[in-house]
Amino acid sequence: MQLLFRYANPHAFMRLSGALLPFTAAATILLIAIGLYLGFTVPPDYQQGMTVTMMFVHVPAATMAELAYGVIAVASFFSLVWRHPLSDVAARAAAPYGALFTALGLITGSLWGRPMWGTWWQWDGRLTSFLLLLFVYLGYMALWNAIEDETRAARAAAILGLVGAVNIPIIKFSVDWWTTLHQGESIISGKLAPVFLWPLLVMMAGYAFLFVTLWMIAIRTEILSRKARTLMLGGP
């Protein structure tokens, strides 16, 4: 735990993130470039033909949507239990990107399913739980903006973040139960041929680095604007 605390104060975080950002940015660009190249030179899938290429933008977005909420849940826990000022900032900074990934997951999922289903929306288990995840994100962000007082907004959002985190697996389970009740089938079925696995993994890594890069920049932005606010208020 000691290591974590060392980087928890804003000044140390600025130094650390300053050092890391060039690398994560480079890794993002590199991975996504390779992922795209591999993705587009892949043979058509025997079942889905070339629509399988859409998987390379759907799955990474969907995965990052859930990981981002995981980040919010952990940061909310730290904020509530150890009252870390930085963990509030980290949780708040992650939410918009999580919501974006969820939305992208929904749009690409709908595009991917369209040729197969013949409709733009199919009440398929995965897509439905991502639609609900999007609402959880919107509720979380709405609560942050609704409460003016910084410290109270942080505590309230941390509580909601945790309550949401406990609920998301339950929501996913209930949606899956619901789809089996009405026999909806899921997009990703069956084992993935290795030739598709590599582009997918590379794209997922690319999306992950992209998230970390944007997230760190957003945290730096919040730290700088808080410093500006204290200066304006005539602080030390």
Add this chain to the structure above:
Amino acid sequence: MVVGRMITSLTAEKLACARGDRILFEGLSFRVEAGQALAVEGANGAGKTSLLRLIAGFLSPREGRLLLKTPEGESSDSDERAQAIGWLGHHDGLKPQLTVGEQLKSFAQLYRSTRDTDAVLEELGLARQKDFPCRFLSAGQRRRLALARLLVSGRPLWLLDEPFAALDKDGQALVARLMALHCGQGGLVIAATHEPLGLSNASIRL
């Protein structure tokens, strides 16, 4: 340490309180002994109410601590301190739809108090209004009902926010008498007020 009926003293050590980024007060120290009253004076917005809410445990201090001494021992835990506090807030905390008698009886049950609510109503001149819904009471009568609640609570440490507000001459005399009585029985009073308490032994200015 269960807070019994008696408190020997409440000591504040270099308390600091902030609202968001704004520092309300800092380095505040005072000590209130059993049987004493402390007046907290200061302009509006100086943090008088915040100090009371800090003592009550609703707010946590940015720095410093509050030490409660009782015959059983001492504690700086806000939850334990809360059990010793009788609260008279800026708002009366009364429900317009409930009658005076109902309100006081349910409060007594909530605070597990054994005081006879009718006798307290009698003492505060509200006996006749026992079955009136609170919306028919005047501001002064509502304040007396809030005071009745304070008496029924049987708590040793009274925190009063503007106790004389909305009270006429004899209402204010009643408050002064109740405070003197409470201190006489070894209770403590900390009151945020504009005009002097009359009987206060000590006062601090924010």
Add this chain to the structure above:
Amino acid sequence: MSAFRALLGRDLRLAARSGGGAALALGFFALVATLVPLGIGPDVKILARIAGGILWVAAVLAGLLSLDRLFQGDFEDGSLDVIALSPLSLESVALAKILAHWFSTGLPLTLISPLLAILFNLPPGPTLVLFISLLIGTPSVSAVGAIGASLTLSLKRGGLILPLIILPLLTPAVIFGAGSVAALMDGMQPGGGLILLAAFAAAACLLSPFAAAAAVRLNLGG
């Protein structure tokens, strides 16, 4: 225990005298159950199929109406400070509020649901399952709702954010509740859905007082 009963009794009396008690929720529930067939058309076969879902969603929304007043009234007139200093922990205060809310919304809705099921020509079997599912499920509406109410306590228009925050969290209740009615309509066993609903409601009622109390505590420092 009597302190808990005192608070519960006070809130029930308040709900009865000010908000007309259950009338508000019952009126909304009955209205939705009347409007939907007007919108969808009198085809009895369709109505019977959607009855479980429509009545469950209407019940959740009806429960939502009075939620933002759960703590707001006491917060604004200062009685929340007095209650917070009582021997009762904030967690039991939250539980008392949840119970009082359920008695004045969830329970009455459940009791008249068979009546409204007739409007949808729901057969007796599914009507019984609907009744049981509402009986088990509506407490979770009050419980999760209490978290939303306490989180949005200090907001002037808190009521607008409340549905956005809690409805996603209530989807399992609607899914399991309406799902068990639909299961029976399709000739399947509703038991599975009802057990899952009971598990969800139990978890909600156990966990939400802690979350709600934490949210109230932070707003007291407001």
Add this chain to the structure above:
Amino acid sequence: MNFWDMGGYAAYVWPAYGVSALGLGLAVLWTLKAYGAAKARLKALEERKT
């Protein structure tokens, strides 16, 4: 096999990649803009202070 045709599914593959590129691109721009603005505001304040 003509690359752009995407095995006949061009109408779905390219919009999917287009939306993703647009979404992520806007996110990057918005983040950098916000960061630049915060840095500038702080620098201006610090100059006024000293």
